[in-house]
Amino acid sequence: MKKYNIGVDLGGTKILCALIEEKTQKILFEVKKKTKKEKGNKKIEAKLLEALDELFSKIDVKKTDIDSIGIAVAGQVDKKNGILVNACNLECSNLELKKTVEEKYNIETYLANDVEAATISELLYGAAKDYKDVLCVFIGTGIGSCIVINGQIYKGATQSAGEFGHIIIDSNGRSCACGAVGCLEAYASRSAIENRIKSSLKSGKKSVISDIADTNNISTKHIKQSLDANDELTKRCVDEAIEYLSNGLASVINFLNPELIVLGGGLIQGIDEIYSKIVKLSKMKALKLPSSKIEFKKAQFGDYSGVLGASLIKNFEKKCQ
Ligand SMILES: [Zn+2]
Structure with missing residues (x-):
C-alpha cells in the first residue's frame, strides 16, 4: 500500500507544498515559495515545478510510495481534465497542470478549487467529519464557500455553485471585485471592513487603528488589537460586517437547511468574538424549524487546509464514486 500523498496549495501570494503521511495525515516535509511577482501560465507552472522539485530533493521517500499529488488553486478548475480554467490573481487560464505534473513525476495528479479542497479536509x-449536509464558509480577503449535500460536494451545472460571497444584497450598493454591484463580499469580508475603516478615517473620524497600522494595509491582527482597545470606529465597521454576514447565513440556513455550517478563514480564526456573534445572530434570524437543527463549528485546519485538502482529493473522489 502506498503511504504518502503530496498536497500543493497554489495561492495568489505563495505556493505551499507538503508531503503528507496517509495514515496519520501528518505533514512530514513542506516547501514554501512566494509567487508575488510571478504571474501568467509559464511563470506559475515553472514556480510550481520548482517547488515540487525542491520537495522531492528534501524527502527520503521512494516515488513509488507516493499515491497522488493534489493541487488546490484559488480559481476555476476543470477537475475531470485537471485544467486550471481561470485564476485571476495568478493571471492564468487554461493551464494543463495535471498533464504537466504527471508527465514530469509519473504520479497521478488531481486538481481542485482551494475552497473545495479546504472543505474536503x-x-x-x-x-465536518460525520456530517452529511454542510456549508463551509471561509471569510478573509474575500468570501468563499462550498456546499455539501448528502456527503458529496455540490458543484452545479457549470461547476461553480457555492458563491455565497456573490449573493446580491443591494442593487444600488458597493462594487464587488467580481464586477457586479452589491455582493455580500463587498459588505462582509475582511477587505470590506478594511475599506469601511479607511473611508471613515479619510472623512475625518478618529480611530486607534491609525496608530497601530499603516492604514493602507490593515490586517486581521490590527482589527483585533483595535477591538481589544475598545475602538468605537473599528467596532462599528466590524459589527456592520457581522450584521450582513448573519443575514446571508440565516438566508442560506432557510434555503438549504444544512445540519452544520463550518466557518473558517483569517477573520474567523483570528477574532473569536466575530465568530460567536455571527453564530448567535444567524441562528436568531433564521426560521424556527431549520435553525432548531443547525450547528456551527470553526474550521480546524487553518493555513494548512489547502495542502491537506489537496492531498485528499483522490481519496475523496474514490469515496464519492
Ligand atoms: Zn461579487
Whole structure:
C-alpha cells in the first residue's frame, strides 16, 4: 500500500507544498515559495515545478510510495481534465497542470478549487467529519464557500455553485471585485471592513487603528488589537460586517437547511468574538424549524487546509464514486 500523498496549495501570494503521511495525515516535509511577482501560465507552472522539485530533493521517500499529488488553486478548475480554467490573481487560464505534473513525476495528479479542497479536509478529518449536509464558509480577503449535500460536494451545472460571497444584497450598493454591484463580499469580508475603516478615517473620524497600522494595509491582527482597545470606529465597521454576514447565513440556513455550517478563514480564526456573534445572530434570524437543527463549528485546519485538502482529493473522489 502506498503511504504518502503530496498536497500543493497554489495561492495568489505563495505556493505551499507538503508531503503528507496517509495514515496519520501528518505533514512530514513542506516547501514554501512566494509567487508575488510571478504571474501568467509559464511563470506559475515553472514556480510550481520548482517547488515540487525542491520537495522531492528534501524527502527520503521512494516515488513509488507516493499515491497522488493534489493541487488546490484559488480559481476555476476543470477537475475531470485537471485544467486550471481561470485564476485571476495568478493571471492564468487554461493551464494543463495535471498533464504537466504527471508527465514530469509519473504520479497521478488531481486538481481542485482551494475552497473545495479546504472543505474536503474538514469533511474527512476536521470539523465536518460525520456530517452529511454542510456549508463551509471561509471569510478573509474575500468570501468563499462550498456546499455539501448528502456527503458529496455540490458543484452545479457549470461547476461553480457555492458563491455565497456573490449573493446580491443591494442593487444600488458597493462594487464587488467580481464586477457586479452589491455582493455580500463587498459588505462582509475582511477587505470590506478594511475599506469601511479607511473611508471613515479619510472623512475625518478618529480611530486607534491609525496608530497601530499603516492604514493602507490593515490586517486581521490590527482589527483585533483595535477591538481589544475598545475602538468605537473599528467596532462599528466590524459589527456592520457581522450584521450582513448573519443575514446571508440565516438566508442560506432557510434555503438549504444544512445540519452544520463550518466557518473558517483569517477573520474567523483570528477574532473569536466575530465568530460567536455571527453564530448567535444567524441562528436568531433564521426560521424556527431549520435553525432548531443547525450547528456551527470553526474550521480546524487553518493555513494548512489547502495542502491537506489537496492531498485528499483522490481519496475523496474514490469515496464519492
Ligand atoms: Zn461579487
